[in-house]
Amino acid sequence: MSRGDCGGQGWWHGKFRGCGYRLTLGREAILDVLTKSEGHLSAEDIYMKIHPKYPNVGLTTVYRTLDVLSGLGMVYKLDFGDGRARYEFAEGPKGAHHHHHLVCTQCNKVIDYTDFIDEEVELLNQTEKGLGQKYKFKITNHLIQFYGECEECGSKK
Amino acid sequence: MSRGDCGGQGWWHGKFRGCGYRLTLGREAILDVLTKSEGHLSAEDIYMKIHPKYPNVGLTTVYRTLDVLSGLGMVYKLDFGDGRARYEFAEGPKGAHHHHHLVCTQCNKVIDYTDFIDEEVELLNQTEKGLGQKYKFKITNHLIQFYGECEECGSKK
């Protein structure tokens, strides 16, 4: 399984099979949307995007698949405070495309930023290590979000 | 309005009045619970704690008050992935009792930690400033959470 294969169709098959999951059309369709769309999709967003081409993939399956993917660490489940979960594809190893979020508390707009990521990540790694030892946690992930008022909302007053 | 007043009964009266909100028994009861309980209460938790003493304060009022408090920045609304919002009192100025969260993705247990907070906060302040300028955001808050598997859940396998 050479690294080059990862670009081809279905590079995640191994990950699925290895964990005892089956490969289905619905799952492929959902992963496809997640990898090709720019972030922050809700379950329904994904359902809508898939539906024209795969009208027999139900919303329930979307939820179930997102749960599986989230459990495998292939997808992040996020909450931006708009009452529905948002999902984004977890990029490759070691922080490629790693980013955090800037959320407007008025209109729920979300900006992905990568500024300062290097410094952040270094501190986070240290912190993860320290916390993991102290609290006997096996830390697998972190979430950083900044909240505030975006330019547009600020000027509306 | 001397600073010393803040310890007394109802130090938040000014904040409320200043924003055009009225003081009611229910609101005082809710604030009282939030300030005196250790964090992460759900709306229903608060309702249950209040109910014996204030049986005529409804769950709806709890939700409404938490919304108001959250809007005033007196309370943080948090999501630990267990399907209900959790609220915690936002402590005084400049990071007194400032802490972040360590969340077990299996059992949803939450540990508050203050380790490394100083380094984190310094980096965060810089980041906030930089991001605020670049994206024209008026940043008011941030969220940091680490996710993983707690000792107990890890040993259950």
Place this chain on the structure above:
DNA sequence: CTTATAATGGAAATGGTTTCCATTTATAGA
């Protein structure tokens, strides 16, 4: 190909949160 069992979809249930509205209450002003 056959078989065991995972996965599915659609409808129904769930459950946290919000909305509605008639009633109560806090507060400013007389």
Place this chain on the structure above:
DNA sequence: TCTATAAATGGAAACCATTTCCATTATAAG
């Protein structure tokens, strides 16, 4: 102190994202 007015309330009903149920279908091992 009393009154007027608009905010706040509670309880029931609505809402709506997500989950559960279950009979059916489809994957993949042998």
